[in-house]
Amino acid sequence: MKAIVLMFDSLNKHMLSAYGCDETITPNFQRLKEKTTRFDNFYVGSMPCMPARRELHTGRYNFLHRSWSPLEPFDDSMPELLKKNGVHCHLVTDHKHYWRDGGATYHSRFSTYDFIRGQEGDSWKGIVKKPKIDYDSGEPDEIKQRKITSRTQHQINVQFMKNEEDHHLARTIESGLDFIKMNHNEDNWFLQLECFDPHEPFFVPEKYLKMYGIKDVSDFDGWPSYYFVTESEKRQATIQKYYKALLTMVDAYVGKVLDYMDEYNLWDDTMLIVNTDHGFLLGEHEWWGKNIMPLYNEIANIPFFIWHPEYPRANDTRQALAQTIDIPPTMLEFFNVEKPADMLGQTLSPAIKDDQKIRDYAIFGYHGCHLNITDGQYVYMRSPVQQDIDELYEYTLMPTRINRRFTPEEFQGAELHPGFNFTKDCSVLKIPASSVMTGNCDRFGHRLYDLKSAPKQDLQIKESDVANRLVSAMKNILSENDSPEELYRRFGFDQNPIEYFGYGTETILDSFELYPNIKFGCLCLLQHLESNNLDDVVTKLLVDIRGFTSKNDLFTFAEKNLPEDQHQAIFYKMALEMRLN
Structure with missing residues (x-):
């Protein structure tokens, strides 16, 4: 048996013709749909890039215990388990994070690997x-x-990379095709062919840009802001067209892989998965990117296609709820390798076969931020009820960030923790969390959406019975995953009664009658003043705040009372804090 995982980064389900989009040119994704089984309710687990990849190896959630993370010494790695059982595992990728401090233990789990250079500031x-x-x-x-x-x-x-054949996407796919060409007659191999595109920067050859009417290639540098939308409609359209053009290029190379599946008749004995780690907001909900805003379905509900030669279901769709942690056990089962006890994902086989339910709920999120859950119809976003991160920790034996080691300062307050039920009797470091994003995510509050009545998540509902059921399921999943005890406090699960809606955070400004957005903008300004020892301005703010009725009042106060060299930073932070949708 053979298997190919063709993986992309930031691939938007709602931008694919295979999921009903008519705004993009993606004929090969349509061809893929006709050849495979398409899942409609496939969700992320841990966000973003490397947390998702840890799930691809371990089949368990990363974000309950850790933020961005390498594989830990106690982790079960699906490619490594296959390798130890006689399956040659080969990785081809241009994803630079595999070669940075925060991802450096992944590629060496494979038998062989090929790194294609030049992507996203590599x-x-x-x-x-x-x-x-x-x-x-x-x-x-x-x-x-x-x-x-x-x-x-x-x-x-x-x-x-002046020509298309020099482009990292082209070179990545070609390297993967070379592996297939050399080994298509052999048995027992797994190829992970992983492309960073269509992740930003949207670096696209002109021929694809012209398909969307882009003539001046100097008009946009390919880097959308991770921020709320402030651009003109024309500028928004340009950014979206760049993504669409890159997506069309991705589609062309999906076609090349399908051509090889056809040429070598790999459909008979080869599993094919086409997936992504997460989606990307392109102006929906008036946001760009990911990370800061709530995890809307444009990010969380991802495309997933699978061809399983033992259950040949071509041009079929599945409604069964599934997510990234279910891929490793599916792969192990395919190669007849026993699933480790610590791997909590479920095999997709029953869902592929006849759409049997494999899970009732899927949880997803970033470490310390909203805890999100879905049953396929409802999505509940549970906000932290603690504003700060004083009682949030990372548990690890591999203390690295995206592109660096933990600093000595970050180890202050660290202690040894006896470990969890998946750390194989290893104690782990318990290190105070440090995250710009995590500290203020409470401002978005608890949210409940009914995807049946509002599929675009543009209308929140308040159904206590539904929220209670989903919160109960959250608590059960936390228990099943041996989650740190502080998470129960962080999300208010130790409160009685539990508040299901609104803003759960208690702040020193609750006694003032302020609109929620102004309250969080004031909190941001207050934190800035206290951290800069501007006590006299704090006193003045707590007096003037009673007269604030708009965002402009807050910006005017900051402009008048703060040194000019601090204006840009505090304006950025306050604007971000006051963006609640």
């Missing part, structure tokens, strides 16, 4: 005289500097 070509990048924002300095570094290196890398 530290590839060594040019000493670097281009100057004009990027200024109010983001925290570490994030801002990381983005400047990535954009600078991207401008260097693209100089070496």
Whole structure:
């Protein structure tokens, strides 16, 4: 038996013709739909990139115990289990995070691997005289500097990709096809062919841009902001067209893989999965990107196609609820390898066969942020009821971030924890969490959506019976996953009675009659003033706040009472905090 996982990053289900979109040119995804079984209720688990990939290896949630993470010493890795049982596992990818500190233990679980260079600011070509990048924002300095570094290196890398065949997507797919060409007559192999596109930067050859009417390729640098929409409708349309053009390029290379499936008649004995780690907001809900806003279905409900030669169901759809943690046990079952006890995902086989239910609920989220759950019809987003992150921890033996090691300062307050039921009797480090995103996510509040009546999640509902059922299921899943005890407090599960709607966070501003958005903007400003020891301005704010009726009142106060060199940063933070939808 053989298996191919063709994986993309930030692939939007709602932008594919195979899911009913008529705005994009994706004939090969339509062809894929006709060849495979399409899942309609397939969800992410842990967000974003590497947390999702840890789930692809371990078949269990990452985000309940850890943020961005390498594989841990106690993790069961699906490719490694296959390798140990005689299956040759080969990884081809241009996803640079595999070669950074926060992902460096994944690729070596495979038998062999090929890294295609040049994607998203990959530290590839060594040019000493670097281009100057004009990027200024109010983001925290570490994030801002990381983005400047990535954009600078991207401008260097693209100089070496003038033709389509030089493009990292083209080279990645071609390397995967070379593996298939060399090994199609052999047995017992697994190919993970993983492309970073259509993730930003939207770097697209002109021929695809022209399909969407883009003539001036200097009009957009390919980097949408991770922010709420502030652009003109024309500018929004340009950004969306760049994504669509890149998606059409992705589609062309999906066609090449399908061609090889046809040419070598791999449909007889080869499982094919086409998937993604998460979606991406392109202006929906007036947001760009991911990470900061609630996990709407444009991000969380992802495309998933599978061909299982033992259950040949072509051009079929499935409504069974499933998610990323269900892929590893499906792969192990296909190769007759026993599923480890710590792997909590379920095999997809019953759902593929005749749409049998394999799970009642799927939870998903970012570490410390909203805890989200769906039963396929309803989505409930449970906000933290604690505003800060003083009682949130990371549990790890691999203390690295996306692109660096933990700093000595981050280890202050760390202690040894006896471990969990999946750490194989290993104690782990319990380290105080440190996340810009996590600290203020409570501002969005608890939310409940009925996807049947409002599939675009543009109308919240208040049905206590539904919320109570979903919260009860959340608590059961936390228990099944041996979740840290502080999560029960963080999400208010230890309260009686539990509040299911609204803003659960108690703050020092609750005694003031403020609109929710102004309250969170004031909290942001208050935190800034306290951290900068501006006690006299704090006193003035707590007096003037009673007269604030609009966002402009808050911005005017900050402009008058803060040093000018702090304006940009605080304006950015306050605007972000006051964006609640």
